[in-house]
Amino acid sequence: MSGSTRDAVMGRIRRAVGATPANEEARRRVVEDRLGAAPAGVIPERGQLPPAERLALFIQMATKADATVARLKSTAEIPEEVAAYLRERNLPATIRTGGDPRLSGLDFSQTSLSVTQGPSDGDDLSSLSHADGGIAETGTLVLSSGPDNPTSLNFLPEYHIVVLDAADVTGDMEAVLARLRQRQGKGVMPRSVNFITGPSRSADIEQTLLLGAHGPRSLHILVVGDA
Amino acid sequence: MQITSQTFKANTVKALADVELQRALKHVEKGFIGKRQKAADALPEFEALRDSAMAIKQHTLKHLDLYIDAYVEKVEASGGKVHFAEDADHARRIFLDIAKRRKAKTVTKGKTMISEEIGLNAFLEENGITPVETDLGEYIIQLRGEHPSHIIAPAVHINRDQVEADFRKFHVDLDPKRDLVKPETLLSEAREILRRKYGEADIGVTGANFLIAETGTSVIVTNEGNGDLTQLLGKCHVVLASLEKIVPTLEDTAQILRVLARSATGQEMSVYTTLSTGPRRAEDQDGPEEYHVILLDNGRSNMLGTEFEDMLRCIRCGACMNHCPVYHAVGGHSYGWVYPGPMGAVLTPSLIGVDKAGHLPNASTFCGRCESVCPMRIPLPKMMRHWREKEFESHLQPTTARAGLGLWAFFARRPTLYRAAVSFAMPALKLMAGSKRRFRSLPLAGGWTKWRDLPAPEGRTFMQAYAQSGHARSSGRGASK
Incomplete structure (x- = not known):
């Protein structure tokens, strides 16, 4: 993998979304929770x-x-x-x-x-x-x-x-x-x-x-x- | 590909005079609008699903760095590889490295707009590698040496008889007596030719509708099955995708799938939704030996956190262009680059610069149909307005346009003067127009009267009519200050 490109791209994304060391843990938890729980969203009545x-x-x-x-x-x-x-x-x-x-x-x-x-x-x-x-x-x-x-x-x-x-x-x-x-x-x-x-x-x-x-x-x- | 967005106005003049194109464009309005409406009406939860799909993308974009990390980890765990590409040139070089290592001679391709964005086909040919488009529409335009004019119906600008002529020209083994009048026979002809190509390919290239962080999976949605065969039978599968295709989970993918096909073709579900995770497993009897993802930025990370972030929700369904009166009139090629219609009018200036693509966000009547049908509720007209403002701020418009706007602004800021000026101008214009009540030409309005007459004012100004109607007094908003 092109490590330097990954760092550059991720750096820009992190700045744009306002990622800081202070909010890192809270943001990580949100993401881990979502990946873990995989909430279902809107399920149409039709098939129920x-x-x-x-x-x-x-x-x-x-x-x-x-x-x-x-x-x-x-x-x-x-x-x-x-x-x-x-x-x-x-x-x-x-x-x-x-x-x-x-x-x-x-x-x-x-x-x-x-x-x-x-x-x-x-x-x-x-x-x-x-x-x-x-x-x-x-x-x-x-x-x-x-x-x-x-x-x-x-x-x-x-x-x-x-x-x-x-x-x-x-x-x-x-x-x-x-x-x-x-x-x-x-x-x-x-x-x-x-x-x-x-x-x-x-x-x-x-x-x-x-x-x-x-x-x-x-x-x-x-x-x-x-x- | 050569960018011609700068000459948008000239492109449209040509497009409007192109009889074949105008004939073909009729299918867009006729084909897509009713089908989408029917599909939306058939699912009571459709509007709730649009909200849900929008929220998923908003959430993902806010945490994009972390979801990309999770995605990369999963791809690698399944034996695949992710390559970050800064821009088009970088993505092409990554691809060439893979191709050289695999000693690739032939590359089959499922439909991918990112391939168009990075100009992959021309680059491969320069390097002695043959790209073969396998989507029927893409195959037809590859024969013609053209580019797609629509993001989901690439050959929508071409008529059946034109396809027949191309097949006769390029398929040299074709029996001249074979009847190709019916679209069915054209389809079988393409099927037979392409069938041989899949297995011969050293690399199969596809795009991705989704990249799933939970599992490291790429998803393609097709009706023909060509993308599926491309990625299955090529010895090496390369996925070309941009950053914003990431979604968190399988469930999130299912939510967005429910609005994708309905908005695009009016189907409940496209025929094939294929989830691919890594290369062939030890026990597999088919599937690619290698699996690569080229993850392209090309300006997208710079859109995050700006007034154009909403555009990164786009799932490329094509509903905005299918419903756009400007697209219906001028077709996709007029827009001069990869992405046409309203989504292109917003995305193209972001990716190639407003100095080159400034005409596109101006090519809108702001009728709002695009936003009303966008499954991701992207405020397209608002963002076109942002581009117009940026264009003005960077002094990119012609001096006459700026002077005109300046003059209007001068009067608009002085209501008394403005009203005095119009109450003089309206009766004067009425008088000048005479009994025909229309102008065939008018100084400073040549752009309008070149194509159509300008109706003359009726004599009174709006404010005069408003005051006389009695509404002004009752609403308490007087005309005088």
Whole structure:
């Protein structure tokens, strides 16, 4: 790091904000308190619902963002649902997935699907991931990086199928963040956390909205179980 | 990039006569305003969230030194590196050092305004490194050798048929018979070309919408997924961000995200909000080997503690320009540098000097729409007024303008004389205008009458009309002193 530049920049900031040795401790405490407590601020009412309504809101909002959603009773239904999805779109019966035990434990033998594992090199048409959670307020999926669900599977294939446990749908982003903090430890994050709301799009040509820019053209969510 | 803010007036004359530009600019007013309003109306807490977002940034700026320290510590703990850059030149040199060490030949880029601010693309080309813009709008203007005309819709000044012509010119493998009339096919064409570039890149560059002190995380918000692929597939990820992008916590980020997309594109949430913390972990199967943040000052620390501090709350949503009648008329390039519209009219003089950018804060009718839609409630018109005052104090305006203001001030300070002068002038002007009641030209008013007629006064002064209406007596504020 360029130490002298850092000192110069920080010196200017400290003078501008009126930092002095006398107020140093009080200012530090304010900052430490905020970083420690992470106060929540204004949480919209919209997502604050009992589980069943919350799930219904998630599905409504995800659909509004051009995702498609299917409800499954149990994980056992996933292979057939994936196979049907690809078949209906005339897509090759191949799917790329990560090492997530919730997915690798599935029995695909009753389908004609060929399942391969690992990150995408860009040649996969379809991928299957497992979400950490869903946010009802905006219909947003939450996915974390790692060998279980490599991030490239979220962006490179044209068709992204995501499994979401109905019990993992929360009302707001803050609830997801709290869970993340609990899992990872305070102040520690996975390398990448992706909040995904619908398939990729662009409006850069004449402000006309088009689906399928650089990320997936289609996002299909499999909601498993009851809320 | 070449700064042309000095010739703002000439730029606007050209822009107003540019038929293609005027056609393209219609999409701004039509596209953005209604969508933002609809999104704001759909969330009852929207105004409360604006207050909350504003308070977060105010708090952060007051403690910026400490939050930067906390942020740097966390980035380093996750295996990344933060480089402080004093100015544009310094930031470019830091980048080149990283690029040389990595023997970089190709750099893919997500959308970043800081890259425009430091003129990174031209600099990389001079040094034998190929920059590839991956945002569709940025890609189009890179092909055209242009700069963005809008901070979130960089190619908003270009029409579909112009894009088609550019693709045919630059994509030499393209079958001439391929139908590119529909925007969809243009998008697929760009997707195919850029897809190959991500993995080839030695470095992936992105900007940052937020830098989170609590976790050392950089956040980008995109709809296309291009920035996400850029930072995921490049062997080394370099984040270009300015100091004021720091926010304290994940929760604070969530608050501001709720006003960002709604104010920008009218979406509830952009498609991709990606949080990146450090380089690839031991167990990861994808992700960059190195993670760097170039933290740019470039004049911002000098805005802290001044009347322009509020500008550092800006989250670059573009709502101010989307709602600005001046922007709608002249487009982004007229402003002559990186940041157009009302936010540019305030920020540009701060960053490049009011001597070069003095026209920008004058290019406002002070209608106040920008402030009314700004999610961070930045008092943009007030700050433009500050710049006008500074411009006057430093004697930067032409002598005629100063003389005119001096003359007005002389009369304004002498109410009796002022009233005598106008009660002579108004009937005289009415008489001079004759039956047409308008002037096609008038001495000292050439700037006005060059473009439109000046309506003639009706004869009475305001004070005369006011006195005759009877209001003066009842309110107790007499016209005479």
